[in-house]
Amino acid sequence: DQQVKQNSPSLSVQEGRISILNCDYTNSMFDYFLWYKKYPAEGPTFLISISSIKDKNEDGRFTVFLNKSAKHLSLHIVPSQPGDSAVYFCAASSGTSYGKLTFGQGTILTVHP
Amino acid sequence: KAGVTQTPRYLIKTRGQQVTLSCSPISGHRSVSWYQQTPGQGLQFLFEYFSETQRNKGNFPGRFSGRQFSNSRSEMNVSTLELGDSALYLCASSPPISGANVLTFGAGSRLTVL
Numbered sequence: 045d046q047q048v049k050q051n052s053p054s055l056s057v058q059e060g061r062i063s064i065l066n067c068d069y070t071n072s073m074f075d076y077f078l079w080y081k082k083y084p085a086e087g088p089t090f091l092i093s094i095s096s097i098k099d100k101n102e103d104g105r106f107t108v109f110l111n112k113s114a115k116h117l118s119l120h121i122v123p124s125q126p127g128d129s130a131v132y133f134c135a136a137s138s139g140t141s142y143g144k145l146t147f148g149q150g151t152i153l154t155v156h157p
Numbered sequence: 158k159a160g161v162t163q164t165p166r167y168l169i170k171t172r173g174q175q176v177t178l179s180c181s182p183i184s185g186h187r188s189v190s191w192y193q194q195t196p197g198q199g200l201q202f203l204f205e206y207f208s209e210t211q212r213n214k215g216n217f218p219g220r221f222s223g224r225q226f227s228n229s230r231s232e233m234n235v236s237t238l239e240l241g242d243s244a245l246y247l248c249a250s251s252p253p254i255s256g257a258n259v260l261t262f263g264a265g266s267r268l269t270v271l
Contacts, residue, residue, distance in 0.1 A: 076258055087161070087247055087262030088200070133200065137258040143190035143205035143251055144213040145258060150199055 047071045048136050050148035058156055063121040065151050067134035070115060074136040078145065079108060079119045082131045091132075092119070124155045159184065161263035163248050169269045175236040178266045182229050182250030188212070189231040190260060191223060194245040203246075206231055235268075243270045 049068045057063045065079075075096040080088035094101040094108045094117070101108050107120045121128055131152050135145040162181040170176050182189050190213075191203040202215040206225035223233040229250075235242055245267050249260035 078259065080262075085264070087249075087264045090259050090261065093259060135200075142207065142212055142258065143188045143249065143260060144202045144215070145190075145200075145260065146202070147192075147200040 046149075047074075048134060048146045048148040050132075050134060050151050052151050053149070054152040054154070056154045056156065057124050059126055060123045063119075063124045063128065063153055063155065065119040065121075065132050065134075065153065067117045067119075067148050068115060069117075069136050069146075071136070071138070071146070072115075073138040074146070075139055076137045077108070077110060077117050078135045078137075079106075080133045080135060080147075081128075082133065082150070088133060121153075124153075126155050126157050129153055129155050161248055161250050161261055163246075163263035163266050165266060166264065167267045167269075169271060170238050171271050172238055172240060174238050175234060176238060176268060177232055177234045178246055178248075178268075180231045180233075180248030180250075180263060182231070182248075183252075183261055185252060186250035186261075187229050187253045188251045189225055189229065190249045190251070191231070191233050192247040192249065192262075193217075194247060194265070195243075200247065203233065238270045240270050243268060 078093040079091040082088040110117045131150045133150045134148045188207045190205040205213040209225045225231045245265045247265045249262045
């Protein structure tokens with residue numbers, strides 16, 4: 045039972061353009077959502093998060109949108125840079141889950157110069 | 158500020174053996190979580206320890222166990238290794254703040270079971 049799904053295994057974009065990574069979830073108890081980026085041979089690094097009381101959160105080039113009714117969130121990267129090429133994971137948690145995050149399968153983003 | 162440190166980074170074992178992995182969290186962080194990453198299953202939650210007590214547990218067999226020491230350092234153990242246990246094992250720590258679940262991950266321990 046996959047509660048968090050990233051349906052696109054990979055995404056390829058041109059440098060300078062927008063990258064949009066999508067994530068769907070099924071568990072209505074999730075109230076906090078995060079995006080992590082992972083390079084090979086490194087652990088995931090936190091990128092941006094959003095609480096369920098918001099529908100948008102921005103941090104520099106990164107914006108996360110949350111549509112609670114559709115149980116869908118997306119990460120927008122504008123403009124995309126070659127250094128953004130990595131695996132992106134969305135993750136979700138509920139109020140009492142503390143260190144337990146439920147991750148999606150990941151999307152490999154490739155930004156071409 | 159030192160990050161999350163995991164040792165060893167790489168190890169090779171054979172089926173039936175056991176393995177112990179170590180994790181030192183960021184100073185001041187009292188919660189340590191463990192995750193297994195495999196190509197087919199993504200990142201899956203194993204368990205979480207807080208103040209030396211297991212606070213959360215994922216859906217893994219009893220062969221997977223862990224513990225946390227008084228200095229917040231944690232170890233996980235896998236007994237009777239199977240080929241399917243080959244994976245990247247990630248440890249993450251988080252500060253003692255309720256609510257936000259922002260975890261800081263270590264680089265992982267890559268286990269290969271032959």
